Structure formats: C-alpha cells, structure tokens
Amino acid sequence: MNQGIHPMAEHSPLPLYVQIRDRLRREILDGTYQVHERLPSENEMMGVFGVSRITIRQALRDLHNEGLVFSAQGKGTFVSKPKAVQNVQRLEGFGEAMAAQGYEASARVLSIQQLKAPKAVVAALDLQPGEDAIEVKRVRYLNRSPVCIENSYFPMDIGRRMFGLDLSGDIFPMLENLFGIPLGGADISLDAILADDEAQQYLNLKTGEAILRVERLTHNRDGRPIDFEYLCYRGDSFKYQFRIDRK
Amino acid sequence: MNQGIHPMAEHSPLPLYVQIRDRLRREILDGTYQVHERLPSENEMMGVFGVSRITIRQALRDLHNEGLVFSAQGKGTFVSKPKAVQNVQRLEGFGEAMAAQGYEASARVLSIQQLKAPKAVVAALDLQPGEDAIEVKRVRYLNRSPVCIENSYFPMDIGRRMFGLDLSGDIFPMLENLFGIPLGGADISLDAILADDEAQQYLNLKTGEAILRVERLTHNRDGRPIDFEYLCYRGDSFKYQFRIDRK
DNA sequence: CCCTCCCGGTTGTTATGACAGGTCATGGCG
DNA sequence: CGCCATGACCTGTCATAACAACCGGGAGGG
Structure with a gap:
C-alpha cells in the first residue's frame, strides 16, 4: 500500500489526509478537475492513494467545508463552482x-x-x-x-x-x-x-x-x-x- | 448500549452523531457548559451516549466547524465562545x-x-x-x-x-x-x-x-x-x- | 413500448481497534 | 529542594469492516 502517497517518508510529518486533501485541492484549482466534474469515487481513491476510506473521507470532508466540492449520495463527489469568496461574513485574520x-x-x-x-x-x-x-x-x-x-x-x-x-x-x-x-x-x-x-x-x-x-x-x-x-x-x-x- | 441516545426509536431517522451534536450545542448555548469549560472527554462521552468514538468525533467535528468548541491535543475539548450573532451587512449602492x-x-x-x-x-x-x-x-x-x-x-x-x-x-x-x-x-x-x-x-x-x-x-x-x-x-x-x- | 424491480456502484453512518503524540501530575532521584 | 522520568489521560490519525440509503441503468414483465 501507499503507492501514491508515501506513508511517512522519514521526515514527513504531514498526515496522509492532509497530503491527499492538498493534492486534490491543487488539482481542483489548477483545472485538473473541471467544475461539476465527478471526482474518483472514494473506493477508487483508496486504491490510488493506498489508504483507507476513512482517510479519503477526512480529506474530502475538509474540501467540502472549504466549499470546493459537494457530494451526492449514490452519485459521487463533484467539484463545486469556483466561488471566489466564501467565509466572509466571518471575522478572520x-x-x-x-x-x-x-x-x-x-x-x-x-x-x-x-x-x-x-x-x-x-x-x-x-x-x-x-x-x-x-x-x-x-x-x-x-x-x-x-x-x-x-x-x-x-x-x-x-x-x-x-x-x-x-x-x-x-x-x-x-x-x-x-x-x-x-x-x-x-x-x-x-x-x-x-x-x-x-x-x-x-x-x-x-x-x-x-x-x-x-x-x-x-x-x-x-x-x-x-x-x-x-x-x-x-x-x-x-x-x-x-x-x-x-x- | 445506546442508553443515553435512543438508537433508532421507530421513526428517528436522525443519525446518532446529529443527535449528539445538537444536544451538545444546546447545552453549550444554554450555559450547561461555560465558556472555556472542558467538555467530557471523548472516552467519557462514548460511555454516556453509548456510541463509538468515531460518532462522538463526528459530532465534535461539526461543532468545531461552527466555532463552538476547540480542541487541544492532550488536554481536551473546550467551549470556545457563545452563540453566533449574525449582523448581516446590508448591500447598498x-x-x-x-x-x-x-x-x-x-x-x-x-x-x-x-x-x-x-x-x-x-x-x-x-x-x-x-x-x-x-x-x-x-x-x-x-x-x-x-x-x-x-x-x-x-x-x-x-x-x-x-x-x-x-x-x-x-x-x-x-x-x-x-x-x-x-x-x-x-x-x-x-x-x-x-x-x-x-x-x-x-x-x-x-x-x-x-x-x-x-x-x-x-x-x-x-x-x-x-x-x-x-x-x-x-x-x-x-x-x-x-x-x-x-x- | 412502458413501467417496475433489481443490482451494482456510490456516499452516509457506525463499530472496533490500534498507535502516535501532547499534557499534566506525581513521585523518585540527585 | 529541584529536576526529570514515568505513566495516566487526552486528542489526532489511520485501518478494517459492515450495513443503510440512494442513484442509475438494465433486465424482465405487462
């Protein structure tokens, strides 16, 4: 396992789900995945990244919270529209x-x-x-x-x-x-x-x-x-x- | 198990983590838990609610996203701040x-x-x-x-x-x-x-x-x-x- | 031809188990 | 007395497994 994402390559303190989340986000932002395109299913990603489903879901959950993807039960997970702004009613540093x-x-x-x-x-x-x-x-x-x-x-x-x-x-x-x-x-x-x-x-x-x-x-x-x-x-x-x- | 939260009482389609999340939120907002007070540990809640840790964490995760609680590794999960006051900015020309x-x-x-x-x-x-x-x-x-x-x-x-x-x-x-x-x-x-x-x-x-x-x-x-x-x-x-x- | 049922695929929910890493108090050692 | 090692406790991460709910399409029956 862990063919796509290297497990803990000596000095890789980043959790697996963070690596996967960041990679997916990059691919969404750079157009690898188009708007409204379906992402690979959680099962496929398990194979691709060599991790368990819980790890995939943790990455997707973060992206969902950021507003980058949305899910539809029985259909899949999709790239949402590229909203430039989301969290703006909230005071943030x-x-x-x-x-x-x-x-x-x-x-x-x-x-x-x-x-x-x-x-x-x-x-x-x-x-x-x-x-x-x-x-x-x-x-x-x-x-x-x-x-x-x-x-x-x-x-x-x-x-x-x-x-x-x-x-x-x-x-x-x-x-x-x-x-x-x-x-x-x-x-x-x-x-x-x-x-x-x-x-x-x-x-x-x-x-x-x-x-x-x-x-x-x-x-x-x-x-x-x-x-x-x-x-x-x-x-x-x-x-x-x-x-x-x-x- | 499921002594605190009734599992699926006939017509209770609400997921366990939703019931737990909503109950915790209510208790935070009504003052059962004070600001910066430590919530029961995940382990304790497992016993209280009669569910597994993943379910507890899913409830806490939502509350965390809402900004109601924050966690500190090794210390616990704490109430961060009271309720939300949405002062919506009005769109004006x-x-x-x-x-x-x-x-x-x-x-x-x-x-x-x-x-x-x-x-x-x-x-x-x-x-x-x-x-x-x-x-x-x-x-x-x-x-x-x-x-x-x-x-x-x-x-x-x-x-x-x-x-x-x-x-x-x-x-x-x-x-x-x-x-x-x-x-x-x-x-x-x-x-x-x-x-x-x-x-x-x-x-x-x-x-x-x-x-x-x-x-x-x-x-x-x-x-x-x-x-x-x-x-x-x-x-x-x-x-x-x-x-x-x-x- | 159309409607229905079923089945494979997908996400949603949940349990169990394990280990890593941080915090803190306690107690022993110098 | 002070320092630190240790262990109890806590959250963070991840694996494996199962079932539920839902969608879509195809097979089969009317």
Whole structure:
C-alpha cells in the first residue's frame, strides 16, 4: 500500500489526509478537475492513494467545508463552482483566511515594543491621552512572497502578555484560545495609498506603487476595542474579498 | 448500549452523531457548559451516549466547524465562545450609503451602450462567449467633487430596459422597484491600482496616484448574477467601510 | 413500448481497534 | 529542594469492516 502517497517518508510529518486533501485541492484549482466534474469515487481513491476510506473521507470532508466540492449520495463527489469568496461574513485574520483557501501563509515579526500610543490609536482603543500601548509590527508572506505589512496596537493589559510568545502565527486564535478573549466584530476601513518607505522596503516595491490599506479595529464580545491594526497590502498581489447581503 | 441516545426509536431517522451534536450545542448555548469549560472527554462521552468514538468525533467535528468548541491535543475539548450573532451587512449602492450618512451624492452618466461582453463580464454574469451586454459608465460625485468612476455591466434582458431611463440616481432601488428584481447579495473584491487615463480624466488625478478599485457582482435573490461593476475610487478622498462579525 | 424491480456502484453512518503524540501530575532521584 | 522520568489521560490519525440509503441503468414483465 501507499503507492501514491508515501506513508511517512522519514521526515514527513504531514498526515496522509492532509497530503491527499492538498493534492486534490491543487488539482481542483489548477483545472485538473473541471467544475461539476465527478471526482474518483472514494473506493477508487483508496486504491490510488493506498489508504483507507476513512482517510479519503477526512480529506474530502475538509474540501467540502472549504466549499470546493459537494457530494451526492449514490452519485459521487463533484467539484463545486469556483466561488471566489466564501467565509466572509466571518471575522478572520490573514492566516486563517488564507489557510481556509489553501494558501500557505506565514509571518515574520519585525518588532514588538511598548510606546506612547499615537493619536489614532488612542481614539480607536479608547485610551487615556498619553497612555502607553503595545505595538507589534509584522510582515505577512503568501507563498513566501511578502504581501502585507501589519502594524497592530493592543492595550497594555493585553499586549504585555505577548512578549516572549511566538507571534509568527495567527493572532486571533491566540487571543481567543490562549488569552481567553472572545472576539466580537471588527470595523474595517479600506483605502488606497502610494507606497511609503516602509512598504517599499518590506514589500519589495518601487516608488509610486499602489498599496491597499486596511484599518481594522477588532472588539471583544463585550464591545471593548482590543486590537487596532493597519494592514498595507501590495495592490498587485492581493485582493480583499467579501460578500454582503441585502437586508 | 445506546442508553443515553435512543438508537433508532421507530421513526428517528436522525443519525446518532446529529443527535449528539445538537444536544451538545444546546447545552453549550444554554450555559450547561461555560465558556472555556472542558467538555467530557471523548472516552467519557462514548460511555454516556453509548456510541463509538468515531460518532462522538463526528459530532465534535461539526461543532468545531461552527466555532463552538476547540480542541487541544492532550488536554481536551473546550467551549470556545457563545452563540453566533449574525449582523448581516446590508448591500447598498453608493448613493444609498452616502445618503444614509448625510452626504450629498449625485451621478453623471457618461455613456450607455450595447457591446460584446468582455471576458471578465462573461465569466461574472455567466454569459455565453460572444454574447452582448449593456455597459453603463457613470461618474459619482460627493459634495460636487468626483470621487468614483463606475462601470456597470448588465445582461441584455435587464440592461436593455435601461435605455431612456434616468440613470443619474441609484440603480439598486431602480432594479428592485421599477424592474421588480429582488436583490440578494453581492460578492465584493477590493484592490489598489494606479490611476489610468480614464481615472485621471474624470477624477482630476495626476499620473501615478492611487486608486481603490472595487469589483462588485450583485445577484438577485435566486442567485443569478445581474450586475457586474468596476468602481474606481480616488484613494485620497474615499474610504470603504464596513463591519464584520466573528461567527 | 412502458413501467417496475433489481443490482451494482456510490456516499452516509457506525463499530472496533490500534498507535502516535501532547499534557499534566506525581513521585523518585540527585 | 529541584529536576526529570514515568505513566495516566487526552486528542489526532489511520485501518478494517459492515450495513443503510440512494442513484442509475438494465433486465424482465405487462
């Protein structure tokens, strides 16, 4: 068995279902499987990948949750229409959103420091004038290319707990699960600006290129603002997508 | 077995994992389990519900996808956060949104014409290759300053009815009230680009200024795409704002 | 010709069993 | 006293097996 997917080739910590899921997703996205085309049956995949049915189903289940495939009992599993956007009524961080769409996201921490909160931060986080805040600067990578500079500001009682932690992952799950802060919603504001020095340096941009700037103020469930961020995306390599409904 | 959950009590077509999932969800929402409280372990639940572990895990998997619980290997499964508050963002046109905020908005129609739909429009509106569409080009003004160029594409059956109408107002209410088309939702995509000739001309921009570009595909309530638009906003005079919630 | 029944194929559900890997408390050793 | 090894407990992953529910087409009967 395990002819298609190598079982645990020494240093292959990735679970089998993850390998299969990612491969199927790649093949769906690159057109190997057309929209509404039937995927091989679970039984066939068992043979192809040399794994048991439960493993195949686990991979398909994830793809189903992502909205990439749908199943019909007695008929098979099919590629669904290529919806560009799905999870958008939901507040998600960059990494969460990208992971949900099958991209490989990572972050590099540039700095974390305590400073006197700038005016905009004071207003956003509802601080006292002159109060300190914690600033976290990160660069976001997508498929190993820098796409976003992220400047986050936290109130002291939350931000001080971040020193010494690994901030290269997603912050939202960390706030929720590690800090026990239930997140509520976020106010988002988007505009377009020209690349400044910082953007040119970290995003490898030339002078005069366009930047998609996002201001995001995230609240906890009680409505207290807890995270104010500036996100500067390369205009040529990122789109902010979402879906809204009428009434 | 099956002491807690009755197996298939005559007319109980609900799968066991659905019954367990729904019961756990109810208990989470009504406070039987507090936020961040540990749920019984999978092993314990096997005994309580009298089912196998795979069934328990299937129930927990669904709750996990709903964002109600999260797991930590070696520790247990925990309640993540209370119920979902769906604050749906309302789909509004430019004029509607501006009027709601007390601004004075107007529009000038540059052109309306029938043409062979460009590729992106064909894909968005789900047309046949080579099919015609109606294009409406407008400039949007806020307090008498131009802030947005709006290129809208409609399928023929809808667009042809627009000739001769006054298009200087809002299109969405027109579609709903005059045409009797109930609107559903819209997929929105934002990025940043540099001003092109058209933008420079109509928005009074210089070369090399940043543009906030919005692609908006609006559907009717049945899900049929009926309006595909490119909106190009001056980066320095307009912000796109909205609010989203975390599940 | 048409309708029905059946059968092979497919997904849906569930049981049992096993091992890997993480967490945590306890207790023994230095 | 402090450190760490150990084991109990937990979730994560995967295999094998079975039956149910459903779909589609073909065989057979009217």
